[in-house]
Every structure is written in structure tokens, then in C-alpha cells.
Amino acid sequence: xxxxxxxxxKAVEELLAEYLHSVEIAQQDFARAMETYLETGGCCPDFxxxxxxxxxxxxxxxxxxxxxIRFLFEKALIPELRGDILILMEAxxxxxxxxxxxxxxxxxxxxxxxxxxxxxxxxxxxxxxETCSFMLExxxxxxxxxxxxxxxxxxxDQLESHGxxxxxxxxxxxxxxxxxxxxxxLLRDLTLALGDIADLALSVCRQVNLITVKRRV
Amino acid sequence: MFSLLSGVLLGWSLGANDAANLFGSAVCSGMIRFxxxxxxxxxxxxxxxxxxxxxxxxxxxxxxxxDLRLAVLSSLSAAVTVTFMTLLRLPVSTSQAVxxxxxxxxxxxxxxxxxxxxxxxxxxxxxxxxxxxxAVALYPFLALLYNRCPYNLFRMDKVVRxxxxxxxxxxxxxxxxxxxxxxxxxxxxxxxxxVYSATLVGGASIAFGILTFSRGVxxxxxxxxxxxxxxxxxxxxxxxxxxxxxxxxxxxPVSTSQAVIGSVLGIGILKGVQTIQRRTLLSILLGWFVTPMxxxxxxxxxxxxxxxxYVP
Numbered sequence: 244x245x246x247x248x249x250x251x252x253k254a255v256e257e258l259l260a261e262y263l264h265s266v267e268i269a270q271q272d273f274a275r276a277m278e279t280y281l282e283t284g285g286c287c288p289d290f291x292x293x294x295x296x297x298x299x300x301x302x303x304x305x306x307x308x309x310x311x312i313r314f315l316f317e318k319a320l321i322p323e324l325r326g327d328i329l330i331l332m333e334a335x336x337x338x339x340x341x342x343x344x345x346x347x348x349x350x351x352x353x354x355x356x357x358x359x360x361x362x363x364x365x366x367x368x369x370x371x372x373e374t375c376s377f378m379l380e381x382x383x384x385x386x387x388x389x390x391x392x393x394x395x396x397x398x399x400d401q402l403e404s405h406g407x408x409x410x411x412x413x414x415x416x417x418x419x420x421x422x423x424x425x426x427x428x429l430l431r432d433l434t435l436a437l438g439d440i441a442d443l444a445l446s447v448c449r450q451v452n453l454i455t456v457k458r459r460v
Numbered sequence: 461m462f463s464l465l466s467g468v469l470l471g472w473s474l475g476a477n478d479a480a481n482l483f484g485s486a487v488c489s490g491m492i493r494f495x496x497x498x499x500x501x502x503x504x505x506x507x508x509x510x511x512x513x514x515x516x517x518x519x520x521x522x523x524x525x526x527d528l529r530l531a532v533l534s535s536l537s538a539a540v541t542v543t544f545m546t547l548l549r550l551p552v553s554t555s556q557a558v559x560x561x562x563x564x565x566x567x568x569x570x571x572x573x574x575x576x577x578x579x580x581x582x583x584x585x586x587x588x589x590x591x592x593x594x595a596v597a598l599y600p601f602l603a604l605l606y607n608r609c610p611y612n613l614f615r616m617d618k619v620v621r622x623x624x625x626x627x628x629x630x631x632x633x634x635x636x637x638x639x640x641x642x643x644x645x646x647x648x649x650x651x652x653x654x655v656y657s658a659t660l661v662g663g664a665s666i667a668f669g670i671l672t673f674s675r676g677v678x679x680x681x682x683x684x685x686x687x688x689x690x691x692x693x694x695x696x697x698x699x700x701x702x703x704x705x706x707x708x709x710x711x712x713p714v715s716t717s718q719a720v721i722g723s724v725l726g727i728g729i730l731k732g733v734q735t736i737q738r739r740t741l742l743s744i745l746l747g748w749f750v751t752p753m754x755x756x757x758x759x760x761x762x763x764x765x766x767x768x769x770y771v772p
Binding site: 249252255256320321322323324385386387388457458459460 | 489490491603606607610611612613614616617618620621689690691692
């Protein structure tokens with residue numbers, strides 16, 4: 244009876260699921276690319292392929308986001324949910340963008356890894372990937388109105404602090420070494436860029452928490 | 461039939477002004493298109509007027525006996541009051557303007573039913589109070605249901621949107637039932653219309669106002685209601701609808717705007733925040749005196765003018 248009210252809403256719902264899936268694919272490709280990079284210590288065809296794959300997934304999520312924004316501006320959903328989704332997507336979009344930036348940074352600057360930093364970098368990547376997985380779980384929980392929504396924030400916050408700790412340790416180690424100064428700066432930038440992933444995931448979770456609190460009547 | 465024009469004008473302006481209180485938030489937020497909202501509101505207004513408008517008509521008709529000339533004059537002075545105050549951007553209640561001019565007619569004839577009048581005035585004061593009480597009662601109950609509902613966010617969005625449209629329809633029904641008396645009660649008193657025709661003509665003229673001139677007002681007033689979150693907007697419309705419906709059953713036409721303000725105030729009381737500015741409340745208090753007084757004075761002015769004869 245009320246079908247005429249919800250044509251656009253159904254489309255937004257499907258696009259959101261598609262968007263989150265696309266971000267997840269970008270995350271998986273990024274993790275595999277970083278794994279390859281950490282194993283080889285430099286760029287290789289596999290790494291280049293996975294970088295291109297991550298970029299494709301990131302572009303796909305951008306396209307879906309644009310479609311969703313168009314639907315939302317055509318006034319699908321009630322204004323509050325519309326606003327929440329727009330703000331949330333803007334925050335989430337920073338994460339695949341950061342994957343792209345990190346991988347292209349490695350590829351274009353030909354950053355070569357020293358064995359001594361690999362364990363810390365691997366740990367930092369693992370922490371960042373865990374925060375991203377929690378971020379996606381948190382968003383899904385928000386839309387499912389699950390009790391989990393908002394509770395994940397504490398865990399992500401802890402992970403992000405742990406990531407900061409690894410980041411500081413790694414930068415100290417880099418600058419204590421006698422490597423070429425340019426190499427040091429490039430590795431520092433890479434470390435900071437990897438650390439930013441957890442920061443971005445945390446800010447998304449904070450946004451989710453805010454929406455959860457706001458929607459409790 | 462020509463004498464009914466002033467009533468139709470009054471109904472038209474009532475429909476144009478009050479539609480915002482029915483579907484303003486839903487239309488402004490894009491939940492429903494204007495034309496769909498206007499059509500739904502018009503249908504339910506006519507339905508409410510025809511099915512439940514009788515009691516209000518009997519109340520206003522009983523205030524004072526009217527002949528056709530007095531009926532036209534009181535209806536005209538109420539219409540001019542409403543239009544003039546709207547132009548001055550002062551809060552106006554059609555019910556208060558109509559009763560003010562009927563009181564003028566009653567005083568002119570020295571025949572005013574004070575018992576009926578005190579019931580009407582008491583209900584005016586009770587309108588925002590009703591809004592407050594219904595909002596305070598509905599909010600915790602519906603919030604519990606809302607929070608316990610197992611649906612996902614999109615489905616909840618759907619539920620709230622459907623509820624807003626249904627509440628808008630209920631409110632339209634209540635508006636028709638309650639306010640039709642403002643439009644045509646004086647013509648029933650004058651013997652120009654029977655009660656059934658009066659509800660039909662009154663309902664149709666309110667619907668005509670909604671269909672032809674409510675878009676702008678709906679967008680302006682609705683924007684203020686959209687500031688509330690959708691759940692609160694739903695509570696406000698439901699509380700308004702119940703308040704106006706109760707007074708329709710009591711048989712006293714009241715202002716939907718004042719019911720809305722009461723409901724918003726109720727939400728504010730529950731949440732511990734100031735939802736209505738003191739200035740708005742003062743303007744309602746002022747309106748309680750200024751609007752009936754303006755209707756009353758205009759009736760005398762028109763009555764005086766109607767007695768003037770051209771002497772060459």
C-alpha cells in the first residue's frame with residue numbers, strides 16, 4: 244500500500260550493502276598487497292597487480308558512493324537518516340582512499356624495506372586491518388540496530404592506541420639507524436600513513452557511536 | 461448561495477494555513493510529495509467534517525440566534541480578521557476569530573448564551589494543555605516500542621515515514637471534524653444550510669484551501685517542525701491529532717497551531733530542553749485576546765457599514 248513511498252529507499256539500502264562490500268574488498272586487496280610487500284621488501288609484479296586491484300575497489304566504492312549521494316539528494320529516507328548516512332560515508336570513504344595513497348606511495352617512491360623494520364610494520368598493518376574490520380562490523384551493526392553498535396568503539400580505541408605505540412617505536416627505530424636520510428623520511432612517512440588507517444577507522448566508529456546515541460529515543 | 465462566499469473564503473484560508481500542521485514535516489523532509497499529501501489531507505478533512513463535524517456546528521450555532529445578514533457579517537469579519545492577522549504575521553486562530561465575531565452578533569442582539577461561550581473559552585486554554593499532556597503521555601510509550609522494535613534502521617525509517625503519513629491523515633480527519641464549524645456553523649444558525657450540507661460545504665472549502673494555496677505555508681511552517689527529529693515530529697502530530705479530535709468530540713473548534721505548540725512544549729518538558737521560545741508562548745497568550753477582539757470589533761464595523769444607505 245505504501246510502496247510508492249519507498250522506491251528510492253530500497254535502492255539506497257542495496258547500494259549501502261554494495262558499498263560496504265566494496266570497501267571490504269579494497270581492505271582485503273590492501274592487506275594482500277602489504278603482505279607481498281613485506282615479504283619481498285620492495286615492489287614486484289604481484290604487488291603492482293594488488294595495488295591496481297585495491298585502486299579498482301576504491302574507485303568502485305567511490306562510484307557507489309556517488310550513486311548513493313544522488314539518491315539521498317533526491318530525498319530518499321527521512322532527513323535525519325539521510326544526513327547520518329552522508330556524514331558516515333564521507334568518513335568511511337577516507338579509509339579506502341588511504342589504502343590507495345599508501346600503496347601508490349610505495350609504488351611511486353620505490354620504498355625499499357630493511358629487515359629490521361618488517362616485524363613492526365607487519366604488526367602495524369595487522370592492527371590497522373583489525374580496526375578496519377571492526378569499523379565495517381560497527382557500521383553493519385548500526386544499520387541492523389544491533390546492541391553491538393557503539394560498543395565496538397572501545398575495542399577500536401584500544402587498537403588505535405596500540406597502533407600509535409607501534410608507530411612511535413618504529414619511527415624511533417628508523418631514526419636510530421644509520422640509513423640514508425631520504426630513506427628514513429620515506430619510511431617515516433609510510434609508517435605515519437599506515438598509522439592513519441587506524442585513526443580514520445576510529446573516527447568512523449566515533450561517528451557510528453554518535454549516531455547510535457542520537458537515534459536512541 | 462452567494463451569501464455562502466464569505467464562509468467559503470474563511471474555509472479556504474483555514475485550509476491554506478492549517479495544512480502545514482498536518483503534513484508540513486512530511487512534505488518538507490521529502491517523505492511524501494506535496495500533491496499526494498494535499499490530496500490525502502483534503503479527502504480526510506472532508507471525511508472528518510461530514511462524519512464528526514456536527515457537534516461543533518451545534519455548539520457555535522447555539523451561541524446566539526443569527527439571521528442571514530448577521531451570519532454573512534460574522535463570517536466575513538472572521539475571514540478578514542484571519543487574513544489581516546496572517547498578513548501581519550501574527551499568530552491567528554480561525555476559531556477565535558469566528559467566536560469573536562459571533563459574540564459581536566450576540567451582543568448586538570443582546571442574546572448571547574454565556575454557558576456555551578465559557579465552554580468554548582475554556583477549551584481554547586485547554587488546547588495547548590491538551591497538546592502537552594498527550595505528548596508527555598505518548599512519548600515514553602512509543603519510545604519504548606521504538607527502542608524494542610527488532611527492525612533494522614531502514615525498516616524503522618519506513619515505519620516512521622508510514623506513521624507520519626497515517627498521523628497526518630488522522631490529523632486531517634480531526635481538523636475537518638473540529639474546524640468545519642468555524643466555516644459554516646453561522647449559516648446553519650441562519651437556516652441557510654442544514655447540518656449535513658454545512659459539513660459538506662465547510663469540508664470542501666477547507667480542502668479547496670489545502671489544494672490551492674497550502675504549498676508555501678506548508679514549506680515555511682513545516683521547516684520548523686523538521687528541526688525536530690522524525691520520532692518527535694511523529695509524537696507532535698499524534699498529540700495534535702488527539703487533542704483536536706477530543707475537542708471535536710466535545711464540540712468546540714480549536715486551533716491546530718496551538719495544539720502543535722503545546723505538543724512541542726510537551727516534548728521539551730520531557731527532554732528538559734527549551735523547544736518553544738518564550739516569545740511564541742507570549743504571542744499565543746496575546747492571540748487569545750487580540751484575535752477574538754479583532755473579530756468582535758470588525759463585526760461591529762461591518763454591521764455599521766451594512767446599515768449605511770446612500771442618500772443622493
